[in-house]
Amino acid sequence: MLKRYLLAPGPTPVPHEALLAMAAPVLHHRTPQFAEIFRKVAAGSRELFGTRQPVLPLASSGTGAMEAAVTNTLSAGDRVLVVSGGKFGERWAEIARTHGLDAIEIEVEWGCAVDPDQIADALRRHPGVRAVLMQHSETSTTALHPVERVAELTRDTDVLLIVDGITSVGVFETRMDEVGIDVLVTGSQKAIMLPPGLALIALSDKAWAAAAKSTLPRYYFDLAKARESFAEDSTAYTPAISFISGLEAVYRLVAEQGGWPAVYRRHAILAEATRRGALAMGLRLLAPSAPSPAATGVWMPEGIDAGEVARYLRDVIGVTVAGGQGKLKGKILRLGHIGYADTFDVIVALTAVEMALKHFGTGVVMGRGPAAAQEVLLQMYQVQEG
Amino acid sequence: MLKRYLLAPGPTPVPHEALLAMAAPVLHHRTPQFAEIFRKVAAGSRELFGTRQPVLPLASSGTGAMEAAVTNTLSAGDRVLVVSGGKFGERWAEIARTHGLDAIEIEVEWGCAVDPDQIADALRRHPGVRAVLMQHSETSTTALHPVERVAELTRDTDVLLIVDGITSVGVFETRMDEVGIDVLVTGSQKAIMLPPGLALIALSDKAWAAAAKSTLPRYYFDLAKARESFAEDSTAYTPAISFISGLEAVYRLVAEQGGWPAVYRRHAILAEATRRGALAMGLRLLAPSAPSPAATGVWMPEGIDAGEVARYLRDVIGVTVAGGQGKLKGKILRLGHIGYADTFDVIVALTAVEMALKHFGTGVVMGRGPAAAQEVLLQMYQVQEG
Numbered sequence: 072m073l074k075r076y077l078l079a080p081g082p083t084p085v086p087h088e089a090l091l092a093m094a095a096p097v098l099h100h101r102t103p104q105f106a107e108i109f110r111k112v113a114a115g116s117r118e119l120f121g122t123r124q125p126v127l128p129l130a131s132s133g134t135g136a137m138e139a140a141v142t143n144t145l146s147a148g149d150r151v152l153v154v155s156g157g158k159f160g161e162r163w164a165e166i167a168r169t170h171g172l173d174a175i176e177i178e179v180e181w182g183c184a185v186d187p188d189q190i191a192d193a194l195r196r197h198p199g200v201r202a203v204l205m206q207h208s209e210t211s212t213t214a215l216h217p218v219e220r221v222a223e224l225t226r227d228t229d230v231l232l233i234v235d236g237i238t239s240v241g242v243f244e245t246r247m248d249e250v251g252i253d254v255l256v257t258g259s260q261k262a263i264m265l266p267p268g269l270a271l272i273a274l275s276d277k278a279w280a281a282a283a284k285s286t287l288p289r290y291y292f293d294l295a296k297a298r299e300s301f302a303e304d305s306t307a308y309t310p311a312i313s314f315i316s317g318l319e320a321v322y323r324l325v326a327e328q329g330g331w332p333a334v335y336r337r338h339a340i341l342a343e344a345t346r347r348g349a350l351a352m353g354l355r356l357l358a359p360s361a362p363s364p365a366a367t368g369v370w371m372p373e374g375i376d377a378g379e380v381a382r383y384l385r386d387v388i389g390v391t392v393a394g395g396q397g398k399l400k401g402k403i404l405r406l407g408h409i410g411y412a413d414t415f416d417v418i419v420a421l422t423a424v425e426m427a428l429k430h431f432g433t434g435v436v437m438g439r440g441p442a443a444a445q446e447v448l449l450q451m452y453q454v455q456e457g
Numbered sequence: 458m459l460k461r462y463l464l465a466p467g468p469t470p471v472p473h474e475a476l477l478a479m480a481a482p483v484l485h486h487r488t489p490q491f492a493e494i495f496r497k498v499a500a501g502s503r504e505l506f507g508t509r510q511p512v513l514p515l516a517s518s519g520t521g522a523m524e525a526a527v528t529n530t531l532s533a534g535d536r537v538l539v540v541s542g543g544k545f546g547e548r549w550a551e552i553a554r555t556h557g558l559d560a561i562e563i564e565v566e567w568g569c570a571v572d573p574d575q576i577a578d579a580l581r582r583h584p585g586v587r588a589v590l591m592q593h594s595e596t597s598t599t600a601l602h603p604v605e606r607v608a609e610l611t612r613d614t615d616v617l618l619i620v621d622g623i624t625s626v627g628v629f630e631t632r633m634d635e636v637g638i639d640v641l642v643t644g645s646q647k648a649i650m651l652p653p654g655l656a657l658i659a660l661s662d663k664a665w666a667a668a669a670k671s672t673l674p675r676y677y678f679d680l681a682k683a684r685e686s687f688a689e690d691s692t693a694y695t696p697a698i699s700f701i702s703g704l705e706a707v708y709r710l711v712a713e714q715g716g717w718p719a720v721y722r723r724h725a726i727l728a729e730a731t732r733r734g735a736l737a738m739g740l741r742l743l744a745p746s747a748p749s750p751a752a753t754g755v756w757m758p759e760g761i762d763a764g765e766v767a768r769y770l771r772d773v774i775g776v777t778v779a780g781g782q783g784k785l786k787g788k789i790l791r792l793g794h795i796g797y798a799d800t801f802d803v804i805v806a807l808t809a810v811e812m813a814l815k816h817f818g819t820g821v822v823m824g825r826g827p828a829a830a831q832e833v834l835l836q837m838y839q840v841q842e843g
Binding site: 072073074076324328329333334337387388389390411412413414415416418419422423425426429430436437438439440441442443445446448449452453 | 458459460462710714715719720723773774775776797798799800801802804805808809811812815816822823824825826827828829831832834835838839
């Protein structure tokens, strides 16, 4: 018997409260019953995003919402800056070019955060930039980008700040309005603790004004139409009804358990415990200077194929972590610790990696990873009690 | 958020395959559809018990089946020997006395196995003994009793061997017919991986012959009546329908995953890993000379209240283990590792206990418990691969 553990940066485990809500009989979406759930979800999403704008649910994965962000606010030929420091930065550039934008990539070493000065410099050197497209947390490199500092450059200008918050919204606090994010996107399968299939997107007043002028074609992802339906507690096209019910259950669960601030504290501690554990077992961090609290990337020792380690962990030991993507393929593992994750998910990940490293003949000493993590995690409970 | 881990010797976690089967719409029990499931379960239970006899399902907890074992095979005034080395041994004596039997208790130090010579001696000293009542695995002390050796004393005599197999059936191999167990009882909430609420019981030919002569009153637990209904793929009274469906799912799951021999190997390794981990963190075992593979009892260090540790583990850390019962209350913890349990349940239990011991100010060194367990557990995978 292989009991399976999902310890990747996403999809993440779904709590049974959400699974049961999603397994309930499907409501019809043009009913007062659904409208009531929709309103609760709308309020919860506004809190989560830190915005007074409508947070529109889309029946799509996060990439759909990324594309919607571009096609609703920009026009063919528009010049945009793309922070490219990982696979998802590259995705912004691909989406932009697919729609005929002039995408200027700001190259960032994978595992590092963008330096806001690079962006300031690019804005000076490339006149007429209409938007900056970036990740808040670059899932492929486990690096955290300084969105707040980039927003200082765009906030009082005509430049839109378009942020992929897929592994940041719900991981740590996002204050969209206060910071000055113009388009914020997230997906259901990360900190929101649902299966993949739902995306959320919100636009600032500045972004809505841009949307009114944008001429890129869009039909399914027409956000102006989505906003009209949203005002009537619905969506333009058939909503992913069970996901909306699941999201209501998640918001209720989070509220019952101390609210999002408690979630953010937990994520910070789980991330810290994972980093300490990884370092204690002799691994190097992929993003030591700007680690995201969503996931921890670790380099595999010289001569060890990370893909083989990931396969051993998944197929033999039952623990699914993520390997590297793009140029990091075969070199790193990424350990997720968001959403329905706690103390013992970190312990399982670290002990499993130790066992795998031992299996592959490295000189790892068993128990050092969990020991370092235990020290950090125990503090969490002591603070709670104190 | 407190993610909850059920790491007690029972109830044990239920695999989702069984939960989903139990959540399916309830069948009517007087239908060919139910009869088909019933027959599959009957075949699976015979394999599990190692018997050609019908294994009768009862809608009760294990204690109901223990009482059925007594009331169906014995009569008021009958003399019985009871192996009393823990709370469940005491339960046999209580049941026997409730029904007017002359119960002679063979006292065994808690944490130890009965010496078969004690039983041989008692059988000599007390003529007319009709039955020996014992546990195979005494859940309260985590000790394993030598049922096979006791059976050598009773097999070719008129004395019935009545065995509580609640934490042995499905934990390790039971060969009821071959060993010569006359009545064997188990419950659903241990190695069978279902919620509590279903018991199974089987009688040898010798026990059925005794049943024909037994005069204790019984109605709900009338096993002769149950056997008649069993021949028609049903039960005498309304069966616990969802449990029968759940049991079918469990038998299918076990068959898909290498059969019961693979389960027994896993239990043995998880138990060994738990014992090594406990010793490595400086704890003394409760049953060092005869440890059951179902659960591992550990003494708490001097001055530490095991009840407080168990409460801290459960309420603060989210890990439910069992404390001591009866005279062991406050002194020990019992860590379960059967049923839907694997490598990382052992790791979670050991790391959680280390964290709790540190919290309570003992000199425990973090990581030693999991490290020792990891070494044992890794071997399991290497054997699987080899």
